[in-house]
Structures are given as C-alpha cells and as structure tokens.
Amino acid sequence: MKKSFSILSLLLVGIFFMGCAEQKAVPQEGIFVVWKSPGMKYADQGFLYKEKDRLRLEVYANGQAALRLTVTPKNVCVGALCLNAKEFNRRYLSAEYPEQTLWGILQGKEIFGGKGLTKREEGFTQHIEKTGHYAIEYSVLNGSIVFRDKINDISIKIQKAGS
Secondary structure, three states, X not given: OHHHHHHHHHHHHHHHHHHHOOOOOOOEEEEEEEEEEOOEEEEEEEEEEEOOOOEEEEEEEOOEEEEEEEEOOOEEXXXXXXXXXXXXXXXXXXXXXXXXXXXXXXXXXXXXHHOOXXXXXXXXXXXXXXXXXXXEEEEEEOOEEEEEEOOOOEEEEEXXXXX
C-alpha cells in the first residue's frame, strides 16, 4: 500500500512538472484567408502554424475558430475529422488533384510537380489545365498566395499580415 502511494505520488509530481516545462514555440504567421469551394466557404483573419512535417490553418470569425485544418503531406484533418489527402481532395477540392496539392498551397510552394511554372522576381505563377477537369491559375507573389480553379469553382487566397 505504501509502495503504491509512493509510485502514485511520484507520477503526480512528474505530471505537474511536465505541465510547467517549457513548451516549444511553433512558428506562426498572421494571415487573411478567403476559401471558396463547393464544400467550404470562409473569409476571415487567421493563423498558419508551420512545423517540420505539419501545418495548421486556423481561421477565426467573431473571435472563435471557424475552421481548423491540420495538414501533412498525406493527411488532412478538418477539425476532428481526419482524411487521407486523396479523400480530402475528393470531398473539398477535386479528385483530379495530386495528394499534396493543399500541402503545397499552404506553404506557397510549386504544385503539380511544377507544371506550367513561370518564375518571376517576386515569386512564381503556374497555369495548369486538363480539359474538362481543371483550369488552375496559381500564384505566389509578394507574400500573397492565390489559387483558382475555374472549372471546379475553387478559390483559395492567403494574404500574409504586413504584405
């Protein structure tokens, strides 16, 4: 009994100190997001948190998180609902898109393997088209990310604070 109490006490003290331990800061950017697709519509201020292998996009409305996306190269979680990237694309973007499309957009990186890429001094643009499936204009210029697909009626704009 005494031994059990000692182990329990040590465990509780350990949990207490873990809660007080210094937390690693996650880099974040203040952003303004406009997301319009058949499955989602949001336009407001938010934050983009960047870790090595995970991104988290939070969009706020009236001080409350209206949208929380956690994105890895292979998965996307919408709030508590986690989907593989292909299923996320099928539900919220287009089944025709490669898995890592959203991952690339949120990072402001080339998508579709750099197809239709034009480099510019202030960033790059991409024109990607597959007749009847998608017509994408994508640009990353001066801290602004704009993704538009006219065929699938999708528009994602991310403007970094201060840009």
